[in-house]
Amino acid sequence: xxxxxxxxxxxxxxxxxxxxxxxxxxxxxxxxxxxxxxxxxxxxxxxxxxxxxxxxxxxxxxxxxxxxxxxxxxxxxxxxxxxxxxxxxxxxxxxxxxxxxxxxxxxxxxxxxxxxxxxxxxxxxxxxxxxxxxxxxxxxxxxxxxxxxxxxxxxxxxxxx
Numbered sequence: 001x002x003x004x005x006x007x008x009x010x011x012x013x014x015x016x017x018x019x020x021x022x023x024x025x026x027x028x029x030x031x032x033x034x035x036x037x038x039x040x041x042x043x044x045x046x047x048x049x050x051x052x053x054x055x056x057x058x059x060x061x062x063x064x065x066x067x068x069x070x071x072x073x074x075x076x077x078x079x080x081x082x083x084x085x086x087x088x089x090x091x092x093x094x095x096x097x098x099x100x101x102x103x104x105x106x107x108x109x110x111x112x113x114x115x116x117x118x119x120x121x122x123x124x125x126x127x128x129x130x131x132x133x134x135x136x137x138x139x140x141x142x143x144x145x146x147x148x149x150x151x152x153x154x155x156x157x158x159x160x161x
Contacts, residue, residue: 049118050082051130052111056142059133060114081106083119084126088158090151092125094144124148125161 052060060080078098085095102108105120118126129146149159 048109048111049107049123049127049129050109050116052109052114052116053130053132054112055133056131057112057114059142060116064114079115079117081117081119082122082126082131084122089153089155090158090160092160093158094126094142095119096142 063080064077078100079102081097081099083095083097084092087093099117102117103120107118107120107123109116109118116131125148126144126146127148129144129148132143132145134141134143146159146161148161150161152159
């Protein structure tokens, strides 16, 4: 059965341009030598989970040098591990512990010669935070500036995201 009428094939300007480019690329590939194509690998450096201020870096270096945490009874160096515990008025509180080895899913942050670990369970809670060390007349402590915090208790020790 033959159709009663046949519509002419209409090609838009965009599809003609695409066809020309595809044909040009095909010819270029066919005429090029295999050595003309080199594998290009790019490495993108992603942002750190936690950023350390110069004061925090200096304090961590001081603790590694002069603190009792430099070597433990098992003979290994200790690394500061930052985590989050479920406690406090708002639900979460930062937890800092010294550990001797990295757990399987911990995130390692190295900055200015200092290495810390971030607990895998705390990643989403503290992603993008800044860790600072603050000293005043009454206390000295690590303080976190966390952009993910939605609420914080009155004393400032616990938060919620």
